Amino acid sequence: MRKIWDIHGGIHPTENKKQSLSEPILQAAIPPYLYVPLSQHIGAAAKPIVQVGDKVLKGQAIASASAAVSVPVHAPSSGTVFAIENKTVPHPSGIDDLCIVIETDGLDQWRERKARQDFNFFADDELLSIIRNAGIAGMGGAGFPAAIKLKSNDSKPIDTLIMNGTECEPYITADHSLMLEKANDIATGLAILAKIIKPKTILFGIEDNKLDVVNGIETALNRIDFSTQSGCTTDVRVVTFPTKYPSGGEKQLIEILTGKQVPSRGLPADIGIVCHNIGTAVAIKDAVCLDQPLISRITTVTGEAVNRPRNYHVLIGTPVSFLLEQSQYQADKNNRLIMGGPMMGFALADISAPIIKTSNCILAPTEAELPTPPPAQACIRCGMCAEACPASLLPQQLYWFSQGKELEKLEQHNIADCIECGACSYVCPSNIPLVQYYRASKTDIKQREIDHHNAELAKRRFDTRQDRLIRLEQEKIAAKQARQAARKKTNPPNDKPPTANTSAANADTTATTDNAEREATVKAAIERATIKKATLSTTTDDPVARAQAKREAQLAQDQADPEAKLKRAVESAQQRLEKLQIKLAAAKESDDPNVNILEAGLEKAQSKLISSQQALDDYKKASHSED
Amino acid sequence: MALMRVTSPHTHNRQTTGQVMQLVLLATLPGVLALTFVFGWGTLVNILLAVVFAIALEASALKLRRQPVKFYLNDYTAIVTAVLLAIALPPYSSWWVILVGIFFSIIVAKQLYGGLGYNPFNPAMVGYVALLISFPVAMTAWPTPIHLTPNTVIIPNLFEALLIGLTVIERPMIDGFTMATPLDLVRQNDSLLLNDLMNEYPQFGRWSGYGWEWANLGFLVGGLFLLQRKIFTWHTPVSMLLAIAIMSALFYDGGSSNSAGSPLFHLLGGATMFGAWFIATDPVSSAVSNKGRIIYGAGIGVLTFIIRKWGNYPDAVAFAVLLMNFSAPLIDHYTQTKPYGHNNSK
Numbered sequence: 001m002r003k004i005w006d007i008h009g010g011i012h013p014t015e016n017k018k019q020s021l022s023e024p025i026l027q028a029a030i031p032p033y034l035y036v037p038l039s040q041h042i043g044a045a046a047k048p049i050v051q052v053g054d055k056v057l058k059g060q061a062i063a064s065a066s067a068a069v070s071v072p073v074h075a076p077s078s079g080t081v082f083a084i085e086n087k088t089v090p091h092p093s094g095i096d097d098l099c100i101v102i103e104t105d106g107l108d109q110w111r112e113r114k115a116r117q118d119f120n121f122f123a124d125d126e127l128l129s130i131i132r133n134a135g136i137a138g139m140g141g142a143g144f145p146a147a148i149k150l151k152s153n154d155s156k157p158i159d160t161l162i163m164n165g166t167e168c169e170p171y172i173t174a175d176h177s178l179m180l181e182k183a184n185d186i187a188t189g190l191a192i193l194a195k196i197i198k199p200k201t202i203l204f205g206i207e208d209n210k211l212d213v214v215n216g217i218e219t220a221l222n223r224i225d226f227s228t229q230s231g232c233t234t235d236v237r238v239v240t241f242p243t244k245y246p247s248g249g250e251k252q253l254i255e256i257l258t259g260k261q262v263p264s265r266g267l268p269a270d271i272g273i274v275c276h277n278i279g280t281a282v283a284i285k286d287a288v289c290l291d292q293p294l295i296s297r298i299t300t301v302t303g304e305a306v307n308r309p310r311n312y313h314v315l316i317g318t319p320v321s322f323l324l325e326q327s328q329y330q331a332d333k334n335n336r337l338i339m340g341g342p343m344m345g346f347a348l349a350d351i352s353a354p355i356i357k358t359s360n361c362i363l364a365p366t367e368a369e370l371p372t373p374p375p376a377q378a379c380i381r382c383g384m385c386a387e388a389c390p391a392s393l394l395p396q397q398l399y400w401f402s403q404g405k406e407l408e409k410l411e412q413h414n415i416a417d418c419i420e421c422g423a424c425s426y427v428c429p430s431n432i433p434l435v436q437y438y439r440a441s442k443t444d445i446k447q448r449e450i451d452h453h454n455a456e457l458a459k460r461r462f463d464t465r466q467d468r469l470i471r472l473e474q475e476k477i478a479a480k481q482a483r484q485a486a487r488k489k490t491n492p493p494n495d496k497p498p499t500a501n502t503s504a505a506n507a508d509t510t511a512t513t514d515n516a517e518r519e520a521t522v523k524a525a526i527e528r529a530t531i532k533k534a535t536l537s538t539t540t541d542d543p544v545a546r547a548q549a550k551r552e553a554q555l556a557q558d559q560a561d562p563e564a565k566l567k568r569a570v571e572s573a574q575q576r577l578e579k580l581q582i583k584l585a586a587a588k589e590s591d592d593p594n595v596n597i598l599e600a601g602l603e604k605a606q607s608k609l610i611s612s613q614q615a616l617d618d619y620k621k622a623s624h625s626e627d
Numbered sequence: 628m629a630l631m632r633v634t635s636p637h638t639h640n641r642q643t644t645g646q647v648m649q650l651v652l653l654a655t656l657p658g659v660l661a662l663t664f665v666f667g668w669g670t671l672v673n674i675l676l677a678v679v680f681a682i683a684l685e686a687s688a689l690k691l692r693r694q695p696v697k698f699y700l701n702d703y704t705a706i707v708t709a710v711l712l713a714i715a716l717p718p719y720s721s722w723w724v725i726l727v728g729i730f731f732s733i734i735v736a737k738q739l740y741g742g743l744g745y746n747p748f749n750p751a752m753v754g755y756v757a758l759l760i761s762f763p764v765a766m767t768a769w770p771t772p773i774h775l776t777p778n779t780v781i782i783p784n785l786f787e788a789l790l791i792g793l794t795v796i797e798r799p800m801i802d803g804f805t806m807a808t809p810l811d812l813v814r815q816n817d818s819l820l821l822n823d824l825m826n827e828y829p830q831f832g833r834w835s836g837y838g839w840e841w842a843n844l845g846f847l848v849g850g851l852f853l854l855q856r857k858i859f860t861w862h863t864p865v866s867m868l869l870a871i872a873i874m875s876a877l878f879y880d881g882g883s884s885n886s887a888g889s890p891l892f893h894l895l896g897g898a899t900m901f902g903a904w905f906i907a908t909d910p911v912s913s914a915v916s917n918k919g920r921i922i923y924g925a926g927i928g929v930l931t932f933i934i935r936k937w938g939n940y941p942d943a944v945a946f947a948v949l950l951m952n953f954s955a956p957l958i959d960h961y962t963q964t965k966p967y968g969h970n971n972s973k
């Protein structure tokens with residue numbers, strides 16, 4: 001038995017897993033229309049590469065990765081591209097987002113596939129590009145592109161690979177059923193991961209409420225010689241540990257299995273660990289051995305408002321409503337529809353939202369099952385939340401500061417380390433929606449950082465302007481003094497009052513100096529213009545071609561340095577925001593009726609800035625583990 | 628049914644503040660029964676009057692503050708405060724003493740500070756100390772345990788006890804109905820060896836005050852029950868009791884005439900157990916982190932002992948708790964826990 005460690009806090013909610021495990025995984029039907037969102041992962045949205053009306057085959061790429069942190073999207077089934085438009089997507093905020101809508105033809109006809117059973121045939125970077133091109137993004141819920149996590153980084157060698165088979169959220173059994181039915185696929189996927197990562201230790205973590213899978217997993221793992229895969233002696237262990245929520249959180253699982261803690265704001269790679277979900281392992285196996293991209297997943301459909309709770313093998317893009325029908329959904333009994341589990345899942349605003357790569361569960365509970373929360377009472381500071389918090393935070397203090405919007409205090413109390421697991425809200429006897437407060441505060445903090453950054457930029461610009469003005473002023477003074485000196489020279493000191501003659505001469509010299517100055521300026525201007533012209537003519541005279549050339553150069557540069565591109569995006573968003581801010585201020589001063597429009601524009605620009613900042617952060621985070 | 632838009636988590640352990648408070652009330656039962664057994668119906672009448680006053684005052688305060696009355700009354704905290712204050716008061720207290728005490732607890736210490744959760748001081752103890760300062764005589768008049776009462780004094784039955792509380796009939800103030808408490812005796816003693824003192828006065832029992840030790844054991848049982856139900860953690864009560872034990876061991880002095888009393892005498896005497904398990908554990912006014920709670924509890928223990936030995940009050944727990952309430956924010960500041968990932972690898 002390998003030693004395991006305990007984590008702080010944690011809770012034991014009713015598991016409710018049996019319901020959906022009574023039947024094996026079922027292949028869900030193909031819906032008439034598939035709604036495939038272009039952004040199903042952390043990072044930039046994919047770019048469509050098909051057009052409305054195009055025929056597509058199952059597995060064909062329909063959108064390509066648009067940035068370093070991005071993954072492509074594939075057609076989940078064969079049919080015709082029906083539309084590319086904004087549709088409801090599963091997102092906590094209930095927003096619409098760009099989707100490719102495919103009208104399926106029911107043939108489910110694959111594109112050409114090259115099956116390749118022996119993955120040893122591939123070099124590591126070939127494997128990596130297969131994984132990237134297969135559109136695999138973390139299947140555990142966060143949706144982090146798998147290939148990025150896999151890139152090797154010499155400064156941070158990985159010695160431990162952790163397979164996350166914890167699935168600690170109540171109700172969800174997608175991973176459980178996968179481990180029951182596809183142990184061999186998981187083992188093969190794990191072997192591919194081991195070949196790329198070359199870890200010394202592989203730990204397969206399973207909560208002890210799933211002991212029925214352990215034998216199967218161990219047998220499957222024993223079939224594979226991991227030491228030859230990774231090129232060194234690899235110790236492979238299946239480790240079971242007591243069931244407790246949220247043991248499956250990446251940071252928590254790492255502590256349970258290794259006793260180490262991921263540094264705050266750091267990555268597992270910082271301590272030589274990388275963690276992958278078993279769903280990801282299966283997807284990798286399918287991509288490498290069967291040449292099948294990620295176009296389907298296992299989703300648990302459960303809750304008392306469905307008569308037949310079970311796990312489905314479902315195509316990405318299938319509307320939730322279509323899937324629910326197959327489980328005999330009773331809409332009148334359902335009080336809220338949750339994508340994900342009861343602890344961290346989010347309520348769907350629209351039943352027609354599609355299943356995406358991260359959708360591990362659709363939970364349709366009745367009111368009796370998950371009752372409407374009663375109104376929150378006062379915090380009695382009982383400390384139960386602190387006892388439950390797996391991050392060892394003081395949720396009651398965070399709540400207090402959140403109410404007062406004391407952002408500094410919140411940061412001091414490490415709100416950034418909150419993983420939003422909901423354990424604190426779960427135990428709070430006063431029914432305070434604590435996590436909701438933390439989410440809002442985190443957004444506030446991010447916004448403040450952006451504002452701060454903007455102010456900093458504005459200040460810098462102001463300072464340079466000020467400097468320039470001072471310099472100009474000084475130059476003017478210097479010129480004046482020079483003129484005066486020149487005047488003195490032509491006006492030799494004598495005691496006689498100036499005669500008309502001398503004054504005329506004086507005027508003359510002034511005129512000449514002035515002329516000389518003017519001449520110099522004109523000359524400089526001409527020079528500037530010639531240079532400009534020269535640069536223009538060296539490129540090309542056709543403005544369209546010029547713009548294109550410029551863009552191409554830009555693109556080339558982008559490819560070389562995606563970070564620069566992201567940075568540029570942030571900068572341009574910032575510039576736009578600033579311009580708008582100035583405009584808005586002016587409009588407000590002059591009571592312009594366009595204030596509303598400008599305000600809306602400003603908001604948009606702000607969100608654009610946040611999202612591009614996010615993309616940059618994601619990339620930095622990712623490349624942080626890369627280089 | 629329209630779909631709800633709520634954020635995660637969607638599930639809850641379904642324990643409410645009202646339920647927590649009901650458990651606390653339930654846990655006072657063994658101690659209250661012991662007190663009733665020892666001192667008669669007075670404690671129960673105290674509780675009855677205090678609860679009625681507390682509900683009335685809390686409801687009117689909420690009304691004045693334009694808060695939903697029923698919603699807040701349902702959290703049971705006013706009732707808990709009332710019961711705790713009533714237990715701390717000498718049995719057979721007059722209704723106006725109780726009313727003044729409840730006024731200080733509910734109106735001054737709680738509602739004026741903004742209601743539940745915002746009170747920096749333990750409401751029950753604020754009420755108690757206010758009374759102690761305003762009515763020192765009434766507050767020190769503890770009745771004689773029933774079994775030590777001379778036959779000439781008639782023990783009031785429940786109805787008579789109620790009438791005494793309502794001051795319809797007079798409390799028998801004759802000698803023998805009230806008596807110096809064991810804590811007073813030990814403090815005032817300067818001539819007898821501790822053992823002789825305990826043998827001479829009937830107020831002493833096997834380990835501590837006669838009757839007091841049973842009440843203390845009752846509150847200990849109730850406290851352990853709450854601990855087992857995870858209503859609070861062990862840190863505050865255990866550190867407080869340990870501090871009292873250590874301090875009294877230091878000043879035990881081998882049982883001389885200067886002795887402050889044995890550790891057991893202190894642990895099972897006065898309001899020690901009641902204070903440790905029901906007053907110091909009040910979460911609102913205590914420290915938040917576990918480390919902080921150890922310091923907080925230890926502070927209460929040390930102060931309790933110091934005031935018992937050198938102060939001039941019947942018991943010291945109330946003062947000790949209020950003093951530590953003062954220090955709680957400071958303790959919190961210096962005992963912030965290290966969250967996950969901040970260099971505390973095991």
Ligand code: SF4
Nearest residue numbers: 379381382383385428
């Ligand atoms: S659990 Fe709720 S009531 Fe208790 S301290 Fe935390 S936030 Fe306050």
Ligand code: SF4
Nearest residue numbers: 389418419421422424
């Ligand atoms: S949601 Fe955040 S504060 Fe609450 S228990 Fe989880 S990590 Fe702790």
